[in-house]
Amino acid sequence: MILAKTGNEALAYAMKQINPDVVAAYPITPSTEIVQIFAQYVSDGKVDSEFVAVESEHSAMSACIGSAASGCRTMTATASQGLALMHEMLFIAGGLRLPIVVPIASRSLSSPLNIHGDHSDSLASRDSGWMQFFCESVQEGYDTLIQCVKIAERASLPAICAVDGFILSHCMERIETFEDKSVREFLGPYKPNWNLLDYKKPILVGPATMQDYYFEFKRSQIEGMNNALPVIEEVQEEFKQKFGRGYGVIEEYRTDDAEAVVLLMGSACGTMREAVDAMRNQGKKVGMVKLRVFRPLPHKLLKETLAKFKTVAVMDRADAVNSYGGPLFTELTSVLYDAPQRPNVLSYVYGLGGKEFSLADAATVLEQAHAGKKEDLVTYVGVR
Amino acid sequence: MAKLKSWKELPCGAIIEDMKAVRENKTGAWRSVRPCWNKDKCIQCLNCWIFCPDAAVIVEDGKVTGINYDYCKGCGICANVCPTKVQAITMEEERK
Ligand code: SF4
Ligand code: SF4
Numbered sequence: 356m357i358l359a360k361t362g363n364e365a366l367a368y369a370m371k372q373i374n375p376d377v378v379a380a381y382p383i384t385p386s387t388e389i390v391q392i393f394a395q396y397v398s399d400g401k402v403d404s405e406f407v408a409v410e411s412e413h414s415a416m417s418a419c420i421g422s423a424a425s426g427c428r429t430m431t432a433t434a435s436q437g438l439a440l441m442h443e444m445l446f447i448a449g450g451l452r453l454p455i456v457v458p459i460a461s462r463s464l465s466s467p468l469n470i471h472g473d474h475s476d477s478l479a480s481r482d483s484g485w486m487q488f489f490c491e492s493v494q495e496g497y498d499t500l501i502q503c504v505k506i507a508e509r510a511s512l513p514a515i516c517a518v519d520g521f522i523l524s525h526c527m528e529r530i531e532t533f534e535d536k537s538v539r540e541f542l543g544p545y546k547p548n549w550n551l552l553d554y555k556k557p558i559l560v561g562p563a564t565m566q567d568y569y570f571e572f573k574r575s576q577i578e579g580m581n582n583a584l585p586v587i588e589e590v591q592e593e594f595k596q597k598f599g600r601g602y603g604v605i606e607e608y609r610t611d612d613a614e615a616v617v618l619l620m621g622s623a624c625g626t627m628r629e630a631v632d633a634m635r636n637q638g639k640k641v642g643m644v645k646l647r648v649f650r651p652l653p654h655k656l657l658k659e660t661l662a663k664f665k666t667v668a669v670m671d672r673a674d675a676v677n678s679y680g681g682p683l684f685t686e687l688t689s690v691l692y693d694a695p696q697r698p699n700v701l702s703y704v705y706g707l708g709g710k711e712f713s714l715a716d717a718a719t720v721l722e723q724a725h726a727g728k729k730e731d732l733v734t735y736v737g738v739r
Numbered sequence: 740m741a742k743l744k745s746w747k748e749l750p751c752g753a754i755i756e757d758m759k760a761v762r763e764n765k766t767g768a769w770r771s772v773r774p775c776w777n778k779d780k781c782i783q784c785l786n787c788w789i790f791c792p793d794a795a796v797i798v799e800d801g802k803v804t805g806i807n808y809d810y811c812k813g814c815g816i817c818a819n820v821c822p823t824k825v826q827a828i829t830m831e832e833e834r835k
Contacts (some may be wrong), residue, residue, distance in 0.1 A: 451753070
């Protein structure tokens, strides 16, 4: 069915179709509507989910952990300060390998206070053992959230599905949705690895481990993330088979004979496509590489894909405040370090706090990438 | 001492399946207050048993018979959920 939906509406609609056993949530701008609309589905009897209204995001994630540990398909939604408040519990969900799925309307972090879109929230949680997906459009957000449930359960890892706050969360788009039945068929029933409430098979969840076992458990968790990429690819393929829309871990746009490309994530990819088209019309060989999956970092694929270009401009919608650019830039340079042929890598930070990233900005980045050089190590796009 | 396992032999999610090992690892030592259960006041509602996060309330044949201090952390949840009028559990300072 074709529907007009904002990002938040589409994500809530996907959640309705997923029909999770438990949703424990606390509202926060710009993801509030996801929870609000879902709560309406609960009140209207459209889902079978148990909805737990909690007093904070720390409690929301704690309740999600309890629920997932009890073998329930579990979701919440949040953004920004909410994800930051969940931070401690994110690591626990990761270590327990609980496939909790969280749509996020990406937003900046205070201070100063700002409610608009950037990737600071998810990227600050990058080491917590969660998979992270960044979506370009409302349609992709809807599709990805459904995929995330299957990926998370198959990989035994929690997942964040991020759409850019306001830019996507509050923008209405024409989207193609599926029947409830097809979504549920695609996901199938959830079969947990273990269940805290199974009294026939008692287990201890969340043990204290000392010098003798902590590292071994962490190593095993790391392997879980190492194994996640093929699972993602597998589920993307199954999704394509069933629903006809295909996604890659990365997507190359007009890169065939390109000399310079821009690498970025999220809604700005749409702007960049336009800018690439315009430059191509002028005969300049530029392209775009969109990264859809930030965790696990598809390092081999990125190396293979990017090493063939002369210049790669990396665009971060977050800064790591480390004097060396954004998280994507630092990881990318390290990925390319031992590439057979190393491209020039240029670093850009853009769009913090929802600052407009215009077509003209995108064109400037492409021009510099095409020239293969710029003056500053890190360029802060559009900053006065 | 038993041979330590490799990371490849560990269950997904850092759970412990060997309940014998769990039982042997007594974790009540850091308690500073202890719940004292009064048999005469108890109405056997089982609230304390349901809520105790450490399964330290001993129940035999469906009835509370005491607290297992080998594992009780002294968190006081049992005393808190014990019906107000009944107050069959009181928290008392742990003596040396
Ligand atoms: S004090 Fe806490 S740990 Fe001890 S019996 Fe009561 S609820 Fe259980
Ligand atoms: S909560 Fe109080 S009254 Fe109820 S079973 Fe426990 S000790 Fe007895």
